[in-house]
Amino acid sequence: MVGYDVVVIGAGFAGLVAARELVKDGFDVVVLEGRDRVGGRSSTATLAGIPVDLGGTFVGPTQDAVIALAKELDCPTSPTYNQGSNLIRWRGKVRTYRGTIPRMSLFQLLDIGRIQWQFERLGRAIDITEPWAASSAKNLDGMTLDGWLHSVRAGSSSRDLLAIMARVTWGAEPDEVSMLHAVRYVKAAGGLDRMLDVVGGAQQDHFPGGTQQIANKMAAELGDRVHLRAVVSRIEWSDDAVAVASSGGVVEARRAILAIPPAHRLAIDIAPSPPMGYQQLAQRWPQGALSKAYAAYPRPFWRDQKLSGQALSDKGPVFITFDVSPSDDGPGILLGFVDSRGFDALPPEQRRKQAVASFAALFGPDAENPIEYLDHCWGAETFAPGGPTAAVPPGMWTQFGPLLRQPVGPLHWSGTETADEWTGFLDGAVRSGLRAASEVAATLRS
Numbered sequence: 282m283v284g285y286d287v288v289v290i291g292a293g294f295a296g297l298v299a300a301r302e303l304v305k306d307g308f309d310v311v312v313l314e315g316r317d318r319v320g321g322r323s324s325t326a327t328l329a330g331i332p333v334d335l336g337g338t339f340v341g342p343t344q345d346a347v348i349a350l351a352k353e354l355d356c357p358t359s360p361t362y363n364q365g366s367n368l369i370r371w372r373g374k375v376r377t378y379r380g381t382i383p384r385m386s387l388f389q390l391l392d393i394g395r396i397q398w399q400f401e402r403l404g405r406a407i408d409i410t411e412p413w414a415a416s417s418a419k420n421l422d423g424m425t426l427d428g429w430l431h432s433v434r435a436g437s438s439s440r441d442l443l444a445i446m447a448r449v450t451w452g453a454e455p456d457e458v459s460m461l462h463a464v465r466y467v468k469a470a471g472g473l474d475r476m477l478d479v480v481g482g483a484q485q486d487h488f489p490g491g492t493q494q495i496a497n498k499m500a501a502e503l504g505d506r507v508h509l510r511a512v513v514s515r516i517e518w519s520d521d522a523v524a525v526a527s528s529g530g531v532v533e534a535r536r537a538i539l540a541i542p543p544a545h546r547l548a549i550d551i552a553p554s555p556p557m558g559y560q561q562l563a564q565r566w567p568q569g570a571l572s573k574a575y576a577a578y579p580r581p582f583w584r585d586q587k588l589s590g591q592a593l594s595d596k597g598p599v600f601i602t603f604d605v606s607p608s609d610d611g612p613g614i615l616l617g618f619v620d621s622r623g624f625d626a627l628p629p630e631q632r633r634k635q636a637v638a639s640f641a642a643l644f645g646p647d648a649e650n651p652i653e654y655l656d657h658c659w660g661a662e663t664f665a666p667g668g669p670t671a672a673v674p675p676g677m678w679t680q681f682g683p684l685l686r687q688p689v690g691p692l693h694w695s696g697t698e699t700a701d702e703w704t705g706f707l708d709g710a711v712r713s714g715l716r717a718a719s720e721v722a723a724t725l726r727s
């Protein structure tokens with residue numbers, strides 16, 4: 282057994298940031314990561330020789346924490362390709378449009394504008410740090426996003442657009458997510474436009490070298506403090522000590538930071554059990570499921586047709602696309618967000634066939650024969666499955682929200698799900714790591 286000041290469980294952005302800050306403060310830290318790599322939901326692969334992100338990809342304005350970290354670690358961003366028209370495949374037809382909201386009938390546009398206004402107005406009454414305390418909290422947490430859309434008589438196009446938003450944001454359907462969660466989440470991102478836009482929004486920039494390089498660089502700084510393939514299965518704790526058992530052995534420390542999604546806390550046997558409510562929170566804060574597909578072509582041929590590569594589709598499995606090609610001349614790379622339902626269970630060849638058919642339905646026959654293809658199903662991962670983030674069902678924020686990051690003795694909670702700003706995003710993960718590190722440092726100093 283070895284004695285440390287802090288053991289950090291999970292080497293995603295949150296855990297690595299927390300560990301890095303504590304090391305800077307002079308504490309003795311060890312990081313236990315169950316996978317054979319760092320980065321968690323940030324994972325970069327290669328397609329046609331180009332780095333592509335299977336998980337977290339984009340960053341945008343006001344995501345200051347992750348942008349500052351990337352800058353410090355010398356990981357440059359590049360603007361997301363945004364020239365030309367976007368495509369929409371809606372009710373069986375493919376059309377072009379510009380901006381975030383597709384060209385629809387005036388009636389549909391008015392309805393979408395009304396729904397957006399009403400949705401964001403609900404956020405004004407909610408404090409993102411204590412959403413359960415709002416006078417409207419019980420009512421909003423008592424219904425799903427879908428229930429609210431029906432209650433305000435949203436038109437079918439507005440409902441379908443919000444369903445696409447729910448799929449890409451939480452990896453869940455509108456009837457699975459609490460309205461209080463939806464309103465708080467969007468407010469934590471600075472509003473619907475900020476969350477969904479490319480220019481001025483969360484998809485404005487991406488990292489040509491991928492996002493995992495940021496995690497890799499933090500892990501390189503931490504050196505042999507990071508232990509991979511160390512699946513944590515049990516934590517024993519007392520007032521001022523923890524003993525953490527993993528597949529790599531047992532480590533003792535004065536504090537632990539669990540930098541993992543709430544749902545994954547369930548896989549760890551904690552003794553003595555945390556007070557009432559913590560176990561229920563972990564059981565009822567499920568991860569959504571979102572998949573991604575990439576297709577590479579000799580060139581970004583859609584740019585010749587003045588298309589941005591951005592598309593929206595009411596028919597899956599690919600329902601949103603982006604152009605992440607490195608240049609006009611290099612390989613053309615389409616990123617597709619994929620509806621995991623029905624897709625993840627298919628054999629690889631069938632998944633490829635269906636995803637490529639979706640790309641071709643949007644971008645024409647030139648998209649039918651990619652030179653390379655790659656997909657990733659986060660909901661089907663065997664260890665620590667799910668993502669992009671938690672899809673919190675009704676009733677949970679008002680019952681268990683106050684416990685989400687409330688420490689239990691020497692146990693502290695981190696991870697993007699515990700963040701107040703940009704919850705669910707890379708930026709939220711970084712902010713949660715900074716918060717947990719300062720919380721732990723303060724208790725150790727006192």
Ligand SMILES: Cc1cc2nc3c(=O)[nH]c(=O)nc-3n(C[C@H](O)[C@H](O)[C@H](O)COP(=O)(O)OP(=O)(O)OC[C@H]3O[C@@H](n4cnc5c(N)ncnc54)[C@H](O)[C@@H]3O)c2cc1C
Nearest residue numbers: 291293294295315321322337338339513668697705706707
């Ligand atoms: C498909 C997809 C697309 C996304 N797109 C974007 C985007 O464009 N922009 C953006 O900002 N965000 C995006 N995200 C979200 C972003 O990736 C996450 O918010 C962020 O990576 C979460 O970091 P984290 O450190 O909080 O958690 P994680 O990255 O999940 O890290 C937790 C770590 O803990 C480990 N772990 C879990 N249990 C144990 C255990 N028992 N023992 C040891 N280790 C354990 C896991 O293996 C993991 O490495 C996307 C996510 C997905 C899946």
